[in-house]
Amino acid sequence: xxxxxxxxxxxxxxxxxxxxxxxxxxxxxxxxxxxxxxxxxxxxxxxxxxxxxxxxxxxxxxxxxxxxxxxxxxxxxxxxxxxxxxxxxxxxxxxxxxxxxxxxxxxxxxxxxxxxxxxxxxxxxxxxxxxxxxxxxxxxxxxxxxxxxxxxxxxxxxxxxxxxxxxxxxxxxxxxxxxxxxxxxxxxxxxxxxxxxxxxxxxxxxxxxxxxxxxxxxxxxxxxxxxxx
Amino acid sequence: xxxxxxxxxxxxxxxxxxxxxxxxxxxxxxxxxxxxxxxxxxxxxxxxxxxxxxxxxxxxxxxxxxxxxxxxxxx
Numbered sequence: 001x002x003x004x005x006x007x008x009x010x011x012x013x014x015x016x017x018x019x020x021x022x023x024x025x026x027x028x029x030x031x032x033x034x035x036x037x038x039x040x041x042x043x044x045x046x047x048x049x050x051x052x053x054x055x056x057x058x059x060x061x062x063x064x065x066x067x068x069x070x071x072x073x074x075x076x077x078x079x080x081x082x083x084x085x086x087x088x089x090x091x092x093x094x095x096x097x098x099x100x101x102x103x104x105x106x107x108x109x110x111x112x113x114x115x116x117x118x119x120x121x122x123x124x125x126x127x128x129x130x131x132x133x134x135x136x137x138x139x140x141x142x143x144x145x146x147x148x149x150x151x152x153x154x155x156x157x158x159x160x161x162x163x164x165x166x167x168x169x170x171x172x173x174x175x176x177x178x179x180x181x182x183x184x185x186x187x188x189x190x191x192x193x194x195x196x197x198x199x200x201x202x203x204x205x206x207x208x209x210x211x212x213x214x215x216x217x218x219x220x221x222x223x224x225x226x227x228x229x
Numbered sequence: 230x231x232x233x234x235x236x237x238x239x240x241x242x243x244x245x246x247x248x249x250x251x252x253x254x255x256x257x258x259x260x261x262x263x264x265x266x267x268x269x270x271x272x273x274x275x276x277x278x279x280x281x282x283x284x285x286x287x288x289x290x291x292x293x294x295x296x297x298x299x300x301x302x303x304x
Contacts, residue, residue: 030252
């Protein structure tokens with residue numbers, strides 16, 4: 001592997017190993033109900049940071065496509081959204097499991113939880129939209145416009161609405177935020193590297209997906225221009 | 230590693246005994262040393278997944294090189 005190009009992948013590995021080892025062995029504040037599950041902060045929360053980073057990349061490349069019409073921007077937007085949704089689904093599943101053992105239920109009618117679920121549905125619709133348009137240029141333009149809407153809705157449902165109402169989920173409404181635990185300097189030492197590590201892992205997977213998609217695009221073009229070979 | 234960590238965590242538990250009511254943490258689990266098994270398992274899983282991802286990454290690099298040489302020969 002080329003060190004100059006791939007140094008950040010090595011950093012990803014180091015950060016994730018640090019997360020897994022310190023995440024279990026490091027000191028955490030003792031809290032009722034949460035108990036040791038407070039360590040989920042190193043695994044569940046970074047999934048959402050990863051999702052948001054990837055969906056942000058997706059909408060940026062969507063806008064870029066609208067600006068320059070390049071099919072490559074559309075390809076990047078698609079693969080970024082795909083990886084982002086995967087991380088979001090992992091966030092939903094881990095959050096649900098965590099809720100089962102702290103709130104006593106897999107799911108509650110909570111603004112934060114439903115907002116996150118609706119966000120996922122909005123992005124599922126993004127892929128359904130893509131799959132239903134035959135024409136390449138039209139598909140790219142339509143999905144870019146839709147992804148701007150989807151991204152704004154994600155911000156509204158995940159970041160704004162939950163903060164306007166009471167919620168069980170930390171960091172919202174009248175509920176004490178996780179900043180109380182984040183303020184624990186020992187947890188911060190693991191939490192921030194964990195977020196960076198998981199976000200980088202998402203970007204890494206996205207980059208591999210983009211490269212695979214580019215190769216298959218190139219092969220398609222190749223067989224179009226050289227039908228016999 | 231066990232020799233260093235076990236007394237360290239015993240110290241930690243001793244400190245938390247000083248409080249009247251303490252939330253239940255996995256102190257006995259940790260002092261018995263078995264938490265390292267979990268850390269090892271998680272580390273192995275992570276190693277496996279990262280090695281897999283690196284292998285895929287390399288395979289894609291090879292495909293990119295193959296594609297380049299294909300373009301050269303056909304043009």
